[in-house]
Amino acid sequence: xxxxxxxxxxxxxxxxxxxxxxxxxxxxxxxxxxxxxxxxxxxxxxxxxxxxxxxxxxxxxxxxxxxxxxxxxxxxxxxxxxxxxxxxxxxxxxxxxxxxxxxxxxxxxxxxxxxxxxxxxxxxxxxxxxxxxxxxxxxxxxxxxxxxxxxxxxxxxxxxxxxxxxxxxxxxxxxxxxxxxxxxxxxxxxxxxxxxxxxxxxxxxxxxxxxxxxxxxxxxxxxxxxxxxxxxxxxxxxxxxxxxxxxxxxxxxxxxxxxxxxxxxxxxxxxxxxxxxxxxxxxxxxxxxxxxxxxxxx
Ligand SMILES: Nc1ncnc2c1ncn2[C@@H]1O[C@H](COP(=O)(O)OP(=O)(O)OP(=O)(O)O)[C@@H](O)[C@H]1O
Numbered sequence: 001x002x003x004x005x006x007x008x009x010x011x012x013x014x015x016x017x018x019x020x021x022x023x024x025x026x027x028x029x030x031x032x033x034x035x036x037x038x039x040x041x042x043x044x045x046x047x048x049x050x051x052x053x054x055x056x057x058x059x060x061x062x063x064x065x066x067x068x069x070x071x072x073x074x075x076x077x078x079x080x081x082x083x084x085x086x087x088x089x090x091x092x093x094x095x096x097x098x099x100x101x102x103x104x105x106x107x108x109x110x111x112x113x114x115x116x117x118x119x120x121x122x123x124x125x126x127x128x129x130x131x132x133x134x135x136x137x138x139x140x141x142x143x144x145x146x147x148x149x150x151x152x153x154x155x156x157x158x159x160x161x162x163x164x165x166x167x168x169x170x171x172x173x174x175x176x177x178x179x180x181x182x183x184x185x186x187x188x189x190x191x192x193x194x195x196x197x198x199x200x201x202x203x204x205x206x207x208x209x210x211x212x213x214x215x216x217x218x219x220x221x222x223x224x225x226x227x228x229x230x231x232x233x234x235x236x237x238x239x240x241x242x243x244x245x246x247x248x249x250x251x252x253x254x255x256x257x258x259x260x261x262x263x264x265x266x267x268x269x270x271x272x273x274x275x276x277x278x279x280x281x282x283x284x285x286x287x288x289x290x291x292x293x294x295x296x297x298x
Contacts, residue, residue: 127201
């Protein structure tokens with residue numbers, strides 16, 4: 001199928017030091033180096049024009065390889081979905097792609113800038129909504145968004161103006177002075193998204209942005225993101241909701257077991273199928289519920 005890259009790597013475990021040569025923040029100790037196989041070399045150089053270009057990314061946690069030799073190019077101006085089953089490596093990939101987690105190997109380029117070599121330069125152009133990272137939740141919503149803008153070096157007047165607009169857009173104006181610790185899960189997601197957008201980044205990397213968000217807010221956020229892409233921004237979003245990705249994104253990568261199994265435009269990847277059917281075909285994992293007869297009540 002044109003435009004769809006099927007993964008070619010089927011390799012054994014590997015362990016490398018990070019690009020900076022330092023230790024990685026893994027939880028479990030790495031296996032001895034003589035028991036591992038080195039990663040294959042990147043298949044092609046990074047794309048300097050891509051919003052995000054990943055080559056040969058690797059990450060292992062103890063014996064678990066979370067991401068293995070992952071290549072991905074995200075075109076500028078695309079609305080890119082990253083989908084995969086639980087534990088596929090989406091969060092690990094996005095964390096490495098945004099400078100939150102040091103890769104064991106491979107490279108990350110943001111519009112041609114090597115993120116791990118020049119993190120300040122590359123990160124200045126990114127807005128990040130990480131999954132599961134704690135916020136400064138003893139601030140109010142307004143304080144948190146303001147703080148994000150000031151940290152990005154913006155002047156106070158611009159920050160104040162944009163913070164108000166973002167709170168309105170996220171339907172959080174009435175809770176601007178509520179502490180984030182008292183926000184619901186969906187409100188927390190929205191205030192984190194507002195914080196990621198305040199500096200008008202060129203690329204937004206959003207890990208599960210719609211999780212716990214109510215349908216009306218989700219529709220509003222989708223509109224905001226669609227406008228942002230129409231204005232030249234790039235959005236990379238991970239999600240489990242295939243229908244949402246199919247409707248919202250113009251590109252998609254299906255990730256399984258730490259690798260890209262297929263990537264391209266939505267039509268290229270799904271072919272004649274729905275995206276969900278294509279996803280299930282590629283990642284497998286459908287099981288019959290056996291041994292649960294005791295759950296039947298009648
Ligand atoms: N800090 C960590 N320590 C140990 N193992 C980890 C760590 N982070 C992730 N893993 C493991 O790496 C694999 C990939 O995890 P990751 O969170 O990237 O998957 P995911 O695709 O984002 O999953 P989900 O859709 O469930 O959020 C999983 O097997 C997970 O258990």
